[in-house]
Amino acid sequence: MLTVEPAAPLLSIRDLSMRFSKSRSLSDTLAGRPRQIVSALNGVDLDVMPAETLGIVGESGCGKSTLARCIAGLHQPSSGDIRFEGQSVIGLKGASRRAYNRRVQMMFQDPYTSLNPRMTVRDTLREAISVHHMREGAAIDRRIYELLDLVRLPDGAADKYPHEFSGGQRQRIGIARALSLEPTCLVADELVSALDVSVQAQVVNLLLELQDNLGLTVLFVAHDLRLVRHVSHRVAVIYLGAIVEVGPSEALFSRPRHPYSQALLAAAPSLDPADRRRAPALSGELPSPLAIPPGCPFHVRCPHAAERCRTEKPVLRPVGGGMAACHFAEAISGA
Numbered sequence: 380m381l382t383v384e385p386a387a388p389l390l391s392i393r394d395l396s397m398r399f400s401k402s403r404s405l406s407d408t409l410a411g412r413p414r415q416i417v418s419a420l421n422g423v424d425l426d427v428m429p430a431e432t433l434g435i436v437g438e439s440g441c442g443k444s445t446l447a448r449c450i451a452g453l454h455q456p457s458s459g460d461i462r463f464e465g466q467s468v469i470g471l472k473g474a475s476r477r478a479y480n481r482r483v484q485m486m487f488q489d490p491y492t493s494l495n496p497r498m499t500v501r502d503t504l505r506e507a508i509s510v511h512h513m514r515e516g517a518a519i520d521r522r523i524y525e526l527l528d529l530v531r532l533p534d535g536a537a538d539k540y541p542h543e544f545s546g547g548q549r550q551r552i553g554i555a556r557a558l559s560l561e562p563t564c565l566v567a568d569e570l571v572s573a574l575d576v577s578v579q580a581q582v583v584n585l586l587l588e589l590q591d592n593l594g595l596t597v598l599f600v601a602h603d604l605r606l607v608r609h610v611s612h613r614v615a616v617i618y619l620g621a622i623v624e625v626g627p628s629e630a631l632f633s634r635p636r637h638p639y640s641q642a643l644l645a646a647a648p649s650l651d652p653a654d655r656r657r658a659p660a661l662s663g664e665l666p667s668p669l670a671i672p673p674g675c676p677f678h679v680r681c682p683h684a685a686e687r688c689r690t691e692k693p694v695l696r697p698v699g700g701g702m703a704a705c706h707f708a709e710a711i712s713g714a
């Protein structure tokens with residue numbers, strides 16, 4: 380019988396932690412108080428499959444951007460491993476670091492701040508293409524028009540400056556610049572949250588089309604759960620710097636297994652009212668990442684917390700068709 384091997388992950392993240400040391404106020408310094416440590420990521424385990432769109436959701440301050448930046452090589456994690464096509468990328472230097480940086484491209488909320496206002500689109504794209512020696516001579520100009528076509532901008536856009544474009548068009552230029560390096564993976568951190576809703580849909584649909592046509596892997600970090608549901612094949616839910624649930628998008632949105640995912644979805648005004656009836660919306664404040672609760676980090680806000688949750692940290696384990704880090708996931712989600 381023919382057996383089909385499951386595809387190997389493009390990115391494999393294991394026990395990834397990122398600690399920042401908080402800058403001290405003058406009075407703390409004078410009093411000789413030590414610097415405080417912010418645990419932005421606390422043992423993230425996550426696989427990202429080739430050509431999938433993986434949504435990353437969680438409350439503000441849960442560590443979404445820090446995770447995105449670690450994956451894109453903009454932060455050096457404090458511990459743990461990130462493997463790309465099976466090879467660790469931690470501590471990469473020189474040509475191998477440049478090759479990784481080319482293949483994993485980060486895109487930001489406001490490309491205006493990352494586009495040089497004194498450079499035309501042509502110069503911006505030419506610079507990106509030349510730095511990585513992707514093309515030479517006349518092939519660079521041909522590639523510039525190809526890229527503009529890919530992001531649905533007219534040829535005339537090449538000789539304009541960033542301020543001559545709308546927010547949505549600038550976001551397209553940001554995407555074209557990322558694509559100019561022929562990446563394997565795009566990391567989109569709140570890519571469209573600064574845009575009007577109608578423009579958001581256009582940019583997101585363009586991203587979906589490119590993802591499909593070019594076989595890109597996309598990490599889609601966003602607050603807007605409806606948007607995440609629309610674009611993602613799978614979704615990872617992050618809480619206080621750890622993944623608490625990951626699974627196929629439709630399954631996760633229709634039947635979340637972790638009480639945090641249940642509460643997060645219940646709190647989202649835009650989702651199906653049937654989802655909202657499932658669980659009470661989030662209560663209490665997000666604990667400070669300076670002092671993460673022991674045991675299950677969610678127990679202080681969890682309506683189902685039991686004694687075990689206060690002492691024993693749950694591991695991410697298979698539940699239903701996905702994974703959840705809750706001792707009682709089956710009982711509370713009726714699995």
Ligand SMILES: Nc1ncnc2c1ncn2[C@@H]1O[C@H](COP(=O)(O)OP(=O)(O)OP(=O)(O)O)[C@@H](O)[C@H]1O
Pocket residue numbers: 399400401417418419437438439440441442443444445446668
């Ligand atoms: N450079 C830094 N120095 C100190 N603390 C940081 C730094 N970057 C992030 N943090 C802290 O790490 C935690 C996680 O931040 P992060 O920006 O990753 O969260 P987030 O989920 O992306 O939030 P948001 O949705 O608001 O962007 C927060 O407490 C934040 O204050």
